[in-house]
Amino acid sequence: MNYENFVKKIHGEFEMLAERKGLSGRVVIRDIVKNNNVHLKSISVVNDENRATPTIYLESYYEEFCQGKDISDIANEIFEMYIMNSCGLNFSMEDFMNYSYIKNKIAYKVINYDMNREMLKTVPHLHILDLAIVYNIVIEEDAYNSATAMIKKEHLDMWQVSKKEIEEVALTNTPELMPPVIMRMEDLLAEMIINDISMQWDDEDEQEQWDFVKEDCAYGGHPKEKVSEYVREEIEKMKYDDKIDMYVLTNEKRINGAGTMFYDGLLKKFADKIEKDLIIIPSSVHEVILIPKDNEISDEEINEMIGEVNENELETVEILSNHMYLYCRRDDRIYM
Structure with missing residues (x-):
């Protein structure tokens, strides 16, 4: 089944679920233009009250279908996701x-x-x-x-x-609304790994309420605090180059956090603290990476790395730029 037919089938299945569950409104499929001119198919419900309703994008669900997941199960999953995300939206x-x-x-x-x-x-x-x-x-x-x-x-x-x-x-x-966060790259990686372990355990054994990480996790049977300590130690050992300090600048939500580099006085305060200008790597629309400026790594190497990541690692919708920037603390200005 091609993607267009998949979308039509999901539309029909969703309509039947909406009718069966008593959900009011008209089920619609829209072509949404996202960042960087990415077009995505979405499903949502136009309701009589003109209230905000969730928009569920369908591309990832098609991938699940292509991997063998039953389309009825996918439709039920989308419907449950819609209902769950509808609960808190009171915006007309x-x-x-x-x-x-x-x-x-x-x-x-x-x-x-x-x-x-x-x-x-x-x-x-x-x-x-x-x-x-x-x-x-x-x-x-x-x-x-x-x-x-x-x-x-x-x-x-x-x-x-x-x-x-x-x-x-x-x-x-x-x-x-979106307070800034600056953290070492090692700390961000450790946070991501710890959250992943915690989520896996939480899904499998919710009644334990986070007292212990399950034994089938990396450091089985230890308290969560001890697991965090172990993970951070391992990340430190894996650091690519002890001479290069890397910091991640984002916001507390970790969404659309690259704009924090324009927060008034933020880069100035950080650059003055470490007493160096800053190389800014636009790693995605969600964050940038800050590297103290020195002669250890060339601009050409950095731009080549950014290009490779954008081409091979990021979704098109998440790309911010293909080259680095330089923050000069004397001028309090970002240069291309």
């Missing part, structure tokens, strides 16, 4: 039209300028370096349910506000 069209209500929810993110030229024709933005700063309404009700809506030029007309006002509001809001 009336809310969206009310600028006073959404003003404090406006934040910015950064994307690649050239890869999004077509989209940027309809979106208020600020062109900086080879990037564009664009603006979202951040809708979040709890730790598990969140969504964003990109602000377009037509919305400024509806609210009767200027692009300059949106820029100023976002500049103030974003660090508060």
Whole structure:
């Protein structure tokens, strides 16, 4: 079954589940243009109350189908995901039209300028370096349910506000809505491994409530704190080069965190602390990597590495840029 037929089949299965479960609204399939001009198919429900509803993207589910998963099981999984993510979203069209209500929810993110030229024709933005700063309404009700809506030029007309006002509001809001985090690369890797171990254990043995990691995990039978210690020790041993310190700059949500490099005074404070200029590696739209500037590694080597990662490791939608930047603390400025 090709992808188009898969989408049609999921649409039909979802409609039957919605009717059986008493879900009101019209099930729709949309072609969504994401970052870097990536087109994705999604399924959602248009409801009578004009309230925000989750958008579920279907590409990963098609991969599961191609690997042999039953399409009815996939439809049930999508439906359950939809219901779970619907619970916390209390945002209506009336809310969206009310600028006073959404003003404090406006934040910015950064994307690649050239890869999004077509989209940027309809979106208020600020062109900086080879990037564009664009603006979202951040809708979040709890730790598990969140969504964003990109602000377009037509919305400024509806609210009767200027692009300059949106820029100023976002500049103030974003660090508060998405506080910055700077951490050593080793600590981030350790955090990811520990979270993965914890999630595996939590799924298999929920009643233990995190007292011990299951015995079939890497350091079986030890308290979680001890496992964390072991993981961090192993990561330190694996460090590629003791002469190169690498730091990850993102936000607390770990989503669209690359924009933190434009937070007022943040890079200046960090660069002054380590007393060096900074190489900025745009590892994805979600984070950047900071390396103290010295002569140990050339710009050409870094740019080659960025290109390889973008081509072989990242999804197209996550690519930020193909080259490094330099932060000069004397000028308090980022250069290409």
